[in-house]
Amino acid sequence: xxxxxxxxxxxxxxxxxxxxxxxxxxxxxxxxxxxxxxxxxxxxxxxxxxxxxxxxxxxxxxxxxxxxxxxxxxxxxxxxxxxxxxxxxxxxxxxxxxxxxxxxxxxxxxxxxxxxxxxxxxxxxxxxxxxxxxxxxxxxxxxxxxxxxxxxxxxxxxxxxxxxxxxxxxxxxxxxxxxxxxxxxxxxxxxxxxxxxxxxxxxxxxxxxxxxxxxxxxxxxxxxxxxxxxxxxxxxxxxxxxxxxxxxxxxxxxxxxxxxxxxxxxxxxxxxxxxxxxxxxxxxxxxxxxxxxxxxxxxxxxxxxxxxxxxxxxxxxxx
Numbered sequence: 579x580x581x582x583x584x585x586x587x588x589x590x591x592x593x594x595x596x597x598x599x600x601x602x603x604x605x606x607x608x609x610x611x612x613x614x615x616x617x618x619x620x621x622x623x624x625x626x627x628x629x630x631x632x633x634x635x636x637x638x639x640x641x642x643x644x645x646x647x648x649x650x651x652x653x654x655x656x657x658x659x660x661x662x663x664x665x666x667x668x669x670x671x672x673x674x675x676x677x678x679x680x681x682x683x684x685x686x687x688x689x690x691x692x693x694x695x696x697x698x699x700x701x702x703x704x705x706x707x708x709x710x711x712x713x714x715x716x717x718x719x720x721x722x723x724x725x726x727x728x729x730x731x732x733x734x735x736x737x738x739x740x741x742x743x744x745x746x747x748x749x750x751x752x753x754x755x756x757x758x759x760x761x762x763x764x765x766x767x768x769x770x771x772x773x774x775x776x777x778x779x780x781x782x783x784x785x786x787x788x789x790x791x792x793x794x795x796x797x798x799x800x801x802x803x804x805x806x807x808x809x810x811x812x813x814x815x816x817x818x819x820x821x822x823x824x825x826x827x828x829x830x831x832x833x834x835x836x837x838x839x840x841x842x843x844x845x846x847x848x849x850x851x852x853x854x855x856x857x858x859x860x861x862x863x864x865x866x867x868x869x870x871x872x873x874x875x876x877x878x879x880x881x882x883x884x885x886x887x888x889x890x891x892x893x894x895x896x897x
Contacts, residue, residue, distance in 0.1 A: 611864045626895065668705065675711060741795065743792055806832065
């Protein structure tokens with residue numbers, strides 16, 4: 579049975595939800611990891627994709643996402659500020675460009691910016707477009723098609739909207755919006771010709787079955803850039819006391835995501851800093867072929883030089 583599933587994956591057909599569930603019974607994890615490595619090399623080659631982000635507006639968010647330090651529902655000690663000035667954003671963009679990073683995203687807290695704020699952000703993107711060679715991305719919440727068109731006309735190529743977790747678990751983590759709201763934004767972005775980046779956070783109390791459901795949902799949405807975050811429990815949030823998942827669970831999740839999404843960029847994102855270097859390097863073998871580099875939203879990331887060394891040791895060449 580397992581041989582047929584592995585053959586399907588190695589032929590480039592993402593395995594089904596049921597097939598992935600059956601692999602959870604496989605005691606030989608090394609076999610799972612070996613096949614995931616073969617799928618990664620066969621369909622993704624040795625190209626590694628890097629991007630960076632800036633937290634352009636921090637805190638005071640109206641949404642009650644239980645994992646998030648920026649929610650106004652929780653008392654968390656983070657820096658809170660309104661929309662950064664363009665000079666600060668341009669400075670950060672040029673710094674990243676000079677390091678060799680080719681993609682840059684503006685991320686804003688909140689359900690979505692007001693129309694007046696969105697117009698300012700679009701002006702920011704126009705200036706970034708004129709003064710850098712970066713490919714521009716945005717993560718601004720639950721925008722509609724007209725708002726997404728404004729971004730696209732300003733030079734934004736990719737829109738980021740994480741599903742965060744499986745459709746069956748989302749309502750346990752957030753009540754102020756739904757996963758259907760997120761899917762509507764994703765579909766609108768696709769309809770106007772934008773690329774989409776969407777993934778989730780693992781380690782929020784979900785089951786492995788629910789992680790598989792997330793991976794399949796992303797595949798069904800034809801997502802080709804999938805961030806995989808590992809929960810960093812932050813004091814003051816409802817998930818602060820959540821037990822950390824094991825390194826093996828993380829690696830198994832990555833391998834299954836790869837067999838379900840053989841052609842996608844699986845992007846190491848928040849939380850990977852908690853992993854030993856050896857585990858991060860092994861994750862690159864079995865599926866990870868992209869990363870957000872530098873500092874993240876409310877947690878510290880890693881240095882680009884460290885990431886470059888790890889990427890090269892993994893046998894990759896940065897796009």
